[in-house]
Amino acid sequence: MALKFEIEKTLPGADGVPRARAARLTLPGIGGKSHEVLTPCFMPVGTAGTVKGVTTGELREMKAQVVLGNTYHLYLRPGHERVERLGGLHRFMAYDGPILTDSGGFQVFSMAGLNKIDDEGVTFQSHIDGSRHRFTPELSMEIQRSLGSDIVMAFDQCPPYPATRDEVMAAMRRTRRWAERGLKIELKPHQQRFGIFQGGLYEDLRVESAREITELPFDGFAIGGLSIGETPELMQKMAHFAAPLLPSDKPRYLMGVGRPEDLVECVRGGVDMFDCVMPTRNARNGQLFTSQGKVNIKNARYTDDSSALDADCPCETCQLYSKAYLRHLFVSNELLSARLNSVHNLTFYLRLMTAMRAAILENRLDDWVKTFYTKWNTEKSGVSGT
């Protein structure tokens, strides 16, 4: 069963290249229960079988369309075979919407203890207990097959930033060989495969890697190797360069991005799908995203602020509570703090994508972006007066 990707509208960028798109992605789903995903979309990250602090019921209420699961984490704990015995990841975490799993590649390079990469795979130590493990492109597919996700990501090598041209080229070549090996592993009928291309910040390598990966029979493509330490400007510039290298008739996914401004700029660049831990991680640290800009809720200026966090937001946090209450929960280290903050930040990210989609469909994206930035900079400039 193959996904369907129907583009409803494409807008040209300032450079005349077709870029921002609104599309309808149909995933076959387990047991013929197909899922429709309206893009551009943001996918909340549910690392270890839970989007931290929120339930899947809340994710549905906030209209999350796809949830991401991390192969590395689920392999280590509770174990992919256990998840499969328990009915698969959807059932395990009580989420009947689409799930995308990453390949585990990024985590073994960035999170795990000492890792050793060779052509066959990667040996690494668990960040939980130091135990030694080995991932190969084949095992990554097998793990994701057991998890039963709807979208399976190819196992790639993401070079660090900064990296020399030779290092990036080697990783890119290996990523291509690993992509081919992964494709030989059969998945479940409902599962779709996305390839990942690399090339760091080297335009010629991006061109070459995109060509090498897009000639393989993937159902969608991801831009890997960005948002790993380079400046947002460099990231955005490369995303703009990279997006049009991918086929226009398949979904384009920019992995690990990013700040609200990054989502805005990369949708403009031609990206359809995003994921990032920022809304939930920053929520736990008290940094909240609002239509008026960022709010550090621990700031003493909110101690007596009886106003809602974001008057424009329909989420429970904004409808029921004051900034003073949210600050109180944060400084008191109350469990409810991370929860209410996460519900809000995710709602903000999801509504940002919905608004951009509407603006694309109605051919008014540039105006929408101007208004977004004007409001977004309110809090920074102190104009809001709160």
Next chain:
Amino acid sequence: MALKFEIEKTLPGADGVPRARAARLTLPGIGGKSHEVLTPCFMPVGTAGTVKGVTTGELREMKAQVVLGNTYHLYLRPGHERVERLGGLHRFMAYDGPILTDSGGFQVFSMAGLNKIDDEGVTFQSHIDGSRHRFTPELSMEIQRSLGSDIVMAFDQCPPYPATRDEVMAAMRRTRRWAERGLKIELKPHQQRFGIFQGGLYEDLRVESAREITELPFDGFAIGGLSIGETPELMQKMAHFAAPLLPSDKPRYLMGVGRPEDLVECVRGGVDMFDCVMPTRNARNGQLFTSQGKVNIKNARYTDDSSALDADCPCETCQLYSKAYLRHLFVSNELLSARLNSVHNLTFYLRLMTAMRAAILENRLDDWVKTFYTKWNTEKSGVSGT
């Protein structure tokens, strides 16, 4: 405005004394929005303006009837005057049901740093920052008035356990003097006052303290000084002795109790209202209460257990998730663990009270208790086989 307390049914104990009651408590409520509380009832503890990990929407869904707030905590942070400026505790925490606040007495003796008690009041150090503060019976009333709770508790002196007869007597006498002083402080029109009597485990002192306190014009009465370190058997024995010392036509509240078995036994003894941190605190530690007994969810036996935590329970945790998932969340230290566990444990406590109320009304409490213990001991005896 006064509360109404209508007894629907009273059952005699084995000793022939009228004991277990089902009643209907009507609280006037702010702005004439009256509240009905069906007793016996359990009141979830929302120490610092939040029942840890759950929202007030969830509390309503699980049919919590009264939420408890802690005067000591709210005075220190965010401050009762701030809560009042922000519209009172109900509005601050977005809870429109009845709130009971304790007096702060118990916390200054048990939680605060070095405290010094004299006839006038108690000087203590904040457990948060070590700052020095002083509570008097008058200030406790003023704080609770600012918070705007529906039920205000008298400021009492709870002697530690064990304590000599002389210590207990001195605390009891002071509790009486403090009760009278507190009564001179005017409250808001919707607020009701409960007196607290002491006397430790000394029956004659309990008789004397109950007489001294019940002759004062309180709207309800609490048994203080229990569940502070004595064995459950001694606590239950004294609660049985103490409950009938209180007027039968006013609510009887046993403070800080307890385990499910304690609730069962003390309802049988004639108590109407309870509060305890146990359901939420134990939830955070992975100890769950089910109709089959206690479950330590971190136990390895649940690693592959695809069954629901409690097949008899209608809560979201039991309806959507397996024990294996709950164990995974706990061992992974996921935020969702405390939340799902708390929702379940509170639901269990609240349903326990509802079931006892029905059994009292239908004059089958003894049978209900027998069935409760048979099921409750299933997990312990390993009969359930899970």
